[in-house]
Amino acid sequence: MREAIVEAAFQLFLARGFEQTTIDDIVARAGVGRRSFFRHFPSKEAVVFPDHDRCLADMTRFLAADDDGHPVERVCEAARLVLRMYAENPEFSVQRYRLTRKVPGLRTHELAVVWRYERTLAQYLRTRFAGRPGGSLRADVIAAAVVAAHNNALRSWLRSGGDDDATAAMDEAMAYVRESFGDPGPPADVVVVVARRGAPMWRVVQEVEAAARGDSPT
Amino acid sequence: MREAIVEAAFQLFLARGFEQTTIDDIVARAGVGRRSFFRHFPSKEAVVFPDHDRCLADMTRFLAADDDGHPVERVCEAARLVLRMYAENPEFSVQRYRLTRKVPGLRTHELAVVWRYERTLAQYLRTRFAGRPGGSLRADVIAAAVVAAHNNALRSWLRSGGDDDATAAMDEAMAYVRESFGDPGPPADVVVVVARRGAPMWRVVQEVEAAARGDSPT
Numbered sequence: 261m262r263e264a265i266v267e268a269a270f271q272l273f274l275a276r277g278f279e280q281t282t283i284d285d286i287v288a289r290a291g292v293g294r295r296s297f298f299r300h301f302p303s304k305e306a307v308v309f310p311d312h313d314r315c316l317a318d319m320t321r322f323l324a325a326d327d328d329g330h331p332v333e334r335v336c337e338a339a340r341l342v343l344r345m346y347a348e349n350p351e352f353s354v355q356r357y358r359l360t361r362k363v364p365g366l367r368t369h370e371l372a373v374v375w376r377y378e379r380t381l382a383q384y385l386r387t388r389f390a391g392r393p394g395g396s397l398r399a400d401v402i403a404a405a406v407v408a409a410h411n412n413a414l415r416s417w418l419r420s421g422g423d424d425d426a427t428a429a430m431d432e433a434m435a436y437v438r439e440s441f442g443d444p445g446p447p448a449d450v451v452v453v454v455a456r457r458g459a460p461m462w463r464v465v466q467e468v469e470a471a472a473r474g475d476s477p478t
Numbered sequence: 479m480r481e482a483i484v485e486a487a488f489q490l491f492l493a494r495g496f497e498q499t500t501i502d503d504i505v506a507r508a509g510v511g512r513r514s515f516f517r518h519f520p521s522k523e524a525v526v527f528p529d530h531d532r533c534l535a536d537m538t539r540f541l542a543a544d545d546d547g548h549p550v551e552r553v554c555e556a557a558r559l560v561l562r563m564y565a566e567n568p569e570f571s572v573q574r575y576r577l578t579r580k581v582p583g584l585r586t587h588e589l590a591v592v593w594r595y596e597r598t599l600a601q602y603l604r605t606r607f608a609g610r611p612g613g614s615l616r617a618d619v620i621a622a623a624v625v626a627a628h629n630n631a632l633r634s635w636l637r638s639g640g641d642d643d644a645t646a647a648m649d650e651a652m653a654y655v656r657e658s659f660g661d662p663g664p665p666a667d668v669v670v671v672v673a674r675r676g677a678p679m680w681r682v683v684q685e686v687e688a689a690a691r692g693d694s695p696t
Binding site for chain 2: 367368369371372375394396397398400401403404405407408409411412413416432433436437440441455461464465468469
């Protein structure tokens with residue numbers, strides 16, 4: 261029923277345009293009643309984004325499931341759930357992208373959809389950063405960065421017509437977020453020593469030796 | 479005229495609620511015609527955000543004026559224009575904040591308003607990062623981070639009823655953005671040397687000495 265409504269709606273949106281299609285047109289084509297339509301969707305705009313409620317619920321569950329690990333890593337993984345939802349259905353996603361770019365009302369609706377993900381990520385991070393100074397600031401900024409990076413990867417994939425490798429773009433986007441917010445991934449084979457200018461050289465050498473020894477696996 | 483419409487609208491929104499106020503109510507109270515209303519505002523929602531068009535124009539001009547300096551620093555400065563607009567008129571800003579939190583339609587409208595700033599910052603950064611690998615990704619992520627940090631500072635000020643120091647919160651927010659995206663501000667009095675593990679100590683010492691000499695103002 262739900263799928264039939266979405267399918268009928270998209271056929272009409274693509275053939276006639278979004279604005280020119282009424283809810284009555286959609287229900288007539290889908291062979292359902294108006295009441296059924298409104299049981300599934302609060303508005304005509306909502307039909308364009310039928311899968312986000314489920315995806316948001318998946319994200320919420322994913323974040324609630326485990327509070328171990330690095331929080332930045334965790335929100336990057338959560339954002340992958342959204343990309344996966346798009347990538348599972350390339351043809352539909354690309355059609356929707358083209359439609360959304362043409363209709364300002366749908367762009368606004370999409371901003372509200374995106375905002376719910378961002379808020380969900382920020383709330384998770386706020387809990388993880390609770391008690392840290394500037395925790396709510398960090399949470400909001402990192403959540404926004406993750407969403408923007410995800411959207412950048414998603415858009416480049418959508419612009420390719422769904423042909424490019426969505427996962428590769430997403431890997432690059434999430435790597436940039438991790439790099440910016442202090443989860444550098446596996447440690448590199450280097451030693452970083454910060455020395456005060458003017459410190460005697462014997463002390464610097466001592467510190468370099470200590471750092472190299474301390475971090476060395478041998 | 480414009481101010482009279484905004485003032486009449488806010489009196490009614492606060493007294494009766496946003497949803498319960500019609501455009502006819504507003505124009506009657508302001509003593510103007512419907513046509514005058516629509517010359518200034520495309521919708522009832524737009525009256526709630528009367529100052530953002532001007533502020534966005536200011537931001538666009540500010541960013542176009544100068545392409546020197548560090549791009550991250552520049553977008554942080556641009557975001558301050560928005561905070562300043564709010565802080566110039568604390569009573570109105572706090573009233574609007576309370577109204578916007580109560581009316582979902584206004585929240586969605588506000589998202590669209592915020593999005594215009596984010597896009598403006600991202601477009602500026604994209605130009606500055608043109609030709610760099612991952613430039614569009616960096617631009618989108620940094621723009622989103624600046625906007626989120628600004629909003630965090632703004633919200634904490636609005637929640638204080640406009641009593642807190644808006645500038646102090648904004649300084650902290652922008653410092654976090656700069657720190658995350660590689661514009662560390664004025665150099666500290668330290669030398670950072672990255673040495674490959676296993677490098678002979680004489681080479682490390684040489685590099686520490688060179689770095690200390692090279693950066694030293696004497």
